[in-house]
Amino acid sequence: MTETSRKTPTHGSSQAQLPAATDLYRLDTLLSEEERMVRDTVQKFVRERVLPVIGEHFEAGTFPRELVPEMAELGLLGMHLDGYGCAGLSAVCYGLACQELEAGDSGIRSFVSVQGSLAMFPIFAFGSEAQKQRWLPAMAQGEVIGCFGLTEPDVGSDAANMRTTARRDGTSYVLNGTKMWITNGGIADIAIVWARTEDGVRGFIIERGTPGFSTSNIHRKLSLRASVTSELHFDDCHIPAENMLPEVRGMxxxxxxxxxxxxxxxxxxxxxxxxxxxxxxxxxxxxxxxxxxxxxxxxxxxxxxxxxxxxxxxxxxxxxxxxxxxxxxxxxxxxxxxxxxxxxxxxxxxxxxxxxxxxxxxxxxxxxxxxxxxxxxxxxxxxxxxxxxxxxxxxxxxxxxxx
Missing domain, CATH: 1.20.140.10 (Butyryl-CoA Dehydrogenase, subunit A, domain 3)
Structure with missing residues (x-):
C-alpha cells in the first residue's frame, strides 16, 4: 500500500458531519415529509400542553382529561383508521405519534392507544355499518370515550379461558363477570367487552348507564398514575343483541x-x-x-x-x-x-x-x-x-x- 493510498479516506467519510446526539443514525432522513410533519406536530403538542402539567397529574393520580378535545382536534384518535371522521394516516405516522406521546407520558399514549386501537378498531374491523356510523365519528372527535375489556381478576395471559359470559335471552344478551386493569374504564362512555357465548367468544358494545354495568377505579397505583385504570362489573347486564360485533367470532x-x-x-x-x-x-x-x-x-x-x-x-x-x-x-x-x-x-x-x-x-x-x-x-x-x-x-x- 502506498503512502497516498493509506491517507485516502473512505468515500464520503471526510464530508459527513457529526450526527446529532439524539439521532445518531439520521433516522430523520428515512421519514417522508408527511411523517416528519406528524411527528413534529405531536412533539410540539407534548412540549407545550403535556409536559407542563403531567408531573402534577402523575403525583395526584389524575388523568388530564382537558387534553382530550385537543388530541381529537389534532386527529390523534383513531388516526390510523379510514373514514368515519378518522384521519386515515399510515401506520408509520401513527407509530411516530405514539413515540412522541409517550415521550410525554405513557398514560397519554395509553389513552390514545386504547381509544383508537382497542375501542375504535374493533368497531371499525368487526362492527356493522350502523355501529360504525353511530360510534366512530363521535369517538374520533373525543365526544365518546371507549375502553376494552378482556383481562379478568383470575385470567390474564390465558385470556381464552375467560369467565365472563353472555347468555342469549330473546332479543338481548345477559352478561355476567368482571374485567380488570381496564385503561379508561372509569371515564369511558362505551366498553368493548369480550365474553364467552354458546357459539364462542364474542365482542359487545356496552354503554355506560346500562343496568347491571358498573365500574370501580383502581387506586394506590405507583405506575401509570396519570391514567384511569378500572374494573368493569357485569351483574345480569342486559344489552340488545344488535350491540354484538357481528363480523368476528373467537379469540x-x-x-x-x-x-x-x-x-x-x-x-x-x-x-x-x-x-x-x-x-x-x-x-x-x-x-x-x-x-x-x-x-x-x-x-x-x-x-x-x-x-x-x-x-x-x-x-x-x-x-x-x-x-x-x-x-x-x-x-x-x-x-x-x-x-x-x-x-x-x-x-x-x-x-x-x-x-x-x-x-x-x-x-x-x-x-x-x-x-x-x-x-x-x-x-x-x-x-x-x-x-x-x-x-x-x-x-x-x-x-x-x-x-
Missing part, C-alpha cells in the same frame, strides 16, 4: 385488537427511552463533580453510549415494523419482537438514566422516575414480556410452550 377478535395496541407500544417505548436519554445527557453535561462535568467520566459515557445505541436499534426496529404494516406484510410475531425488545431496553435506559442523575433522578422535577415507573406497567400489559418471549420461541422452534 381472533380480541387478539387482533391487542396486536394493534402492541404495535403502538413498540413505538411508544422509544419515546420514553428517548426522554430519559436526553434528560440524562443534558444533566451529565451540566452537573459538575470533582471540578468537571460528569459527562467527562468514563463510566457516565459508557452509560450514555449504551442508551444511545439501544435507542437507535429500537427506533429502527419500530420503523421497519411500521413499513411492514403499511405494506400489508406484518406478522404478529414481528410485533412481539419489537414490543419485547423496545420495552425491555426502554426500562433499562430509564434505570441507567436515573443512576446518572443520582438523588435528583427520583424527583418529579425530572421525568425519569415517572417514565421508569410507567414502563413497569408497559412491560406487563398487552402481553407480558414472558408471553412475548414464548410467542417468538414458538415461531422460531415450531414448538408451543403453551400446551
Amino acid at each position: 381472533r377478535g380480541p387478539l387482533s385488537c391487542l396486536n394493534e395496541a402492541r404495535y403502538g407500544i413498540a413505538w411508544g417505548a422509544t419515546g420514553a427511552a428517548r426522554a430519559c436519554y436526553e434528560t440524562s445527557l443534558e444533566y451529565a453535561k451540566t452537573r459538575e463533580q470533582f471540578q468537571r462535568p460528569i459527562a467527562r467520566f468514563q463510566l457516565v459515557q459508557q452509560k450514555l453510549v449504551g442508551m444511545a445505541t439501544e435507542l437507535v436499534k429500537s427506533q429502527l426496529l419500530a420503523l421497519q415494523l411500521g413499513r411492514l404494516k403499511d405494506q400489508g406484510q406484518l406478522h404478529p410475531v414481528q410485533i412481539s419482537v419489537a414490543k419485547r425488545n423496545n420495552v425491555r431496553e426502554a426500562l433499562k435506559t430509564a434505570r441507567e438514566a436515573r443512576s446518572i442523575l443520582g438523588a435528583n433522578g427520583i424527583t418529579l422535577e425530572y421525568p425519569i422516575i415517572r417514565h421508569m415507573n410507567n414502563l413497569e406497567s408497559v412491560f406487563t400489559y398487552e402481553g407480558t414480556d414472558d408471553i412475548h418471549t414464548l410467542i417468538i420461541g414458538q415461531a422460531i422452534t415450531g414448538e408451543s410452550a403453551f400446551s
Whole structure:
C-alpha cells in the first residue's frame, strides 16, 4: 500500500458531519415529509400542553382529561383508521405519534392507544355499518370515550379461558363477570367487552348507564398514575343483541385488537427511552463533580453510549415494523419482537438514566422516575414480556410452550 493510498479516506467519510446526539443514525432522513410533519406536530403538542402539567397529574393520580378535545382536534384518535371522521394516516405516522406521546407520558399514549386501537378498531374491523356510523365519528372527535375489556381478576395471559359470559335471552344478551386493569374504564362512555357465548367468544358494545354495568377505579397505583385504570362489573347486564360485533367470532377478535395496541407500544417505548436519554445527557453535561462535568467520566459515557445505541436499534426496529404494516406484510410475531425488545431496553435506559442523575433522578422535577415507573406497567400489559418471549420461541422452534 502506498503512502497516498493509506491517507485516502473512505468515500464520503471526510464530508459527513457529526450526527446529532439524539439521532445518531439520521433516522430523520428515512421519514417522508408527511411523517416528519406528524411527528413534529405531536412533539410540539407534548412540549407545550403535556409536559407542563403531567408531573402534577402523575403525583395526584389524575388523568388530564382537558387534553382530550385537543388530541381529537389534532386527529390523534383513531388516526390510523379510514373514514368515519378518522384521519386515515399510515401506520408509520401513527407509530411516530405514539413515540412522541409517550415521550410525554405513557398514560397519554395509553389513552390514545386504547381509544383508537382497542375501542375504535374493533368497531371499525368487526362492527356493522350502523355501529360504525353511530360510534366512530363521535369517538374520533373525543365526544365518546371507549375502553376494552378482556383481562379478568383470575385470567390474564390465558385470556381464552375467560369467565365472563353472555347468555342469549330473546332479543338481548345477559352478561355476567368482571374485567380488570381496564385503561379508561372509569371515564369511558362505551366498553368493548369480550365474553364467552354458546357459539364462542364474542365482542359487545356496552354503554355506560346500562343496568347491571358498573365500574370501580383502581387506586394506590405507583405506575401509570396519570391514567384511569378500572374494573368493569357485569351483574345480569342486559344489552340488545344488535350491540354484538357481528363480523368476528373467537379469540381472533380480541387478539387482533391487542396486536394493534402492541404495535403502538413498540413505538411508544422509544419515546420514553428517548426522554430519559436526553434528560440524562443534558444533566451529565451540566452537573459538575470533582471540578468537571460528569459527562467527562468514563463510566457516565459508557452509560450514555449504551442508551444511545439501544435507542437507535429500537427506533429502527419500530420503523421497519411500521413499513411492514403499511405494506400489508406484518406478522404478529414481528410485533412481539419489537414490543419485547423496545420495552425491555426502554426500562433499562430509564434505570441507567436515573443512576446518572443520582438523588435528583427520583424527583418529579425530572421525568425519569415517572417514565421508569410507567414502563413497569408497559412491560406487563398487552402481553407480558414472558408471553412475548414464548410467542417468538414458538415461531422460531415450531414448538408451543403453551400446551
